[in-house]
Amino acid sequence: MSRRPDGHDRRDLRGDWARDPIAPPWPDGRRLAVSFVVNVEEGAELSIGDGDERNESVYEIREAVETGPDLCMESHFAYGPRRGYRRIVAAFAKHGVRATFSTCGRAAERLPWLIADAASRGHEISCHGWRWERHAQMRPDVEAAIIARTHAAIETAAGVAPVGWHTRSAPSARTRELLVAHGGFLYDSDCYDDDQPRIEDVGGRAHVVLPYAFDTNDMRFSPGGGFVQADDFTTYVAGAFRRLLREAEHEARMLSVGLHLRLIGRPGRIAGLENLLRIMAAERGVWFATRAEIARAWRDATAASPR
Template sequence: MQISDMQPWQWPDSHWQGLVDRVRAGRRLRPTKWKNGARLAVALAFDSDHETSELRDGGKSIGRLAWGQYGNRIGIPRILSLLERHGVPASFYVPAVTALLHPDEQRAITAAGHEIGVHGWIHELNSVLNYKDERDLMERSIDTLEKICGVRPKGLRSPSADFSENTLQLLVELGFTYDSSLGADDDCYELMLNGKPSGVVEIPFEWVRDDAVYFMMHRHQGLRPYTPPSDVFDIFRRELDAAHAEGGLFELTMHPHVITYRSRIWIVEEIIKHAKALGDVWFATHAEIVEWAKEHSE
């Protein structure tokens, strides 16, 4: 009997063990202290999906494309203004198609000192791609962002955190420093590939620290979540407070076309203010945090 014809409980041990071992968390990378003696590292991320949220599934809805355009016209300017006001850096994960649609946006982000990372070509799902196609799209995405921004990206966030069996292998082959798609820990850790250290660091992503799960909706589907902004802030704040108490990392993921409405943008500002009020906090890009964790963890 072929593996494809078997039920999971019929698999030989070697098969399920291989699935589990393909990508695993290795050594934890939590420094005793962060830069400047800080107790907590804060990593703010914005996934600039924009119009690719609709395009990636072959969608043609004018309304959904307009919603994505809001991220460029209103979202990014509001975010950049807020970050400048508070003197805080952030990381922006950008699909290559977003960068091609809005190249001046990416140049403005880079000019302000923020990080640009890879977020797929058109926000595609990596798990449905074969090795050749995934590599091709990843290479094209890197080249597009580097050409537009003048800086080669160091990190990847797989679109929709959809990690294929080949994604880590490609990160190694293409020289990425880190990934931010997986969540096997609260702190940075080294990714293991087939039981061996890959050299690629994971800065954990988790849906509980993502605005989309609380606010996103789709008129033509059954997607109708809605959590009051005050409750979302409370969740994020509790995550931040616990990370500070432990002396670790607080990573927060947001979307320009989701978080920047007038009734929600205050969440970002209050999180920044709350973190600063705690004291002993280092705000940094994902790339900076990964580099510090690699060099200063036992």
């Protein structure tokens, strides 16, 4: 077992198991914080046509093009900003929900009108890397440059500096440290291990970690993911929502719902989001919030006692 210099396990598998529960710190006595995250990756997927080393291979199709541009894959990704985006923001607008648009830097440069529109609607624009790629095993100098470039691109497109970060899948061992060193980041979402936020001491600074989720996520519409019909998405996520709402009667809980323009934005799937929003909006004690709002609420309520 790998241990830190202080002798403790480098992995925290215990969490708050033996600690007193934290009461929900959400405003107006709300019990459950619900965070919708819209991943904006279109135009940032790997593409030989854009000078990248290879073409993206992760989507609903499995026909990788090894050499030259993959025009089929590019067209599938293009569906998101061309059509899916408008359906998603219309569903949010109907229920007054503000989401976090987790955006790749290269996508923000290519989709300035989309980012400007989302920001004008009150949605948060956060960072999702420069390209849609993992950061695991990146050299620290390369990763630091990517973080800086992404932060600048999002600020330019949104008109306000971003405060959040989420790496596609695996971050590097130093991603969190580099985010804090860059400055300007309040939180990251590079963990999947809990149903409530936490404060971590990173380089002497209180940094908020907001867990994300791959199960309550439209990525499960991909082959083998388990979602086929729009109702599959609604039923599963609504089940998680109802369970966390019950648990939130006694301690703090948040629910992350991951969306993608090119996935849930399809005509056969958008009803899954619309019906889920209707179910959630009918319940009392729910706080629909951006991740920045959740991070600030958690920091203000618990920063004095890092966990």
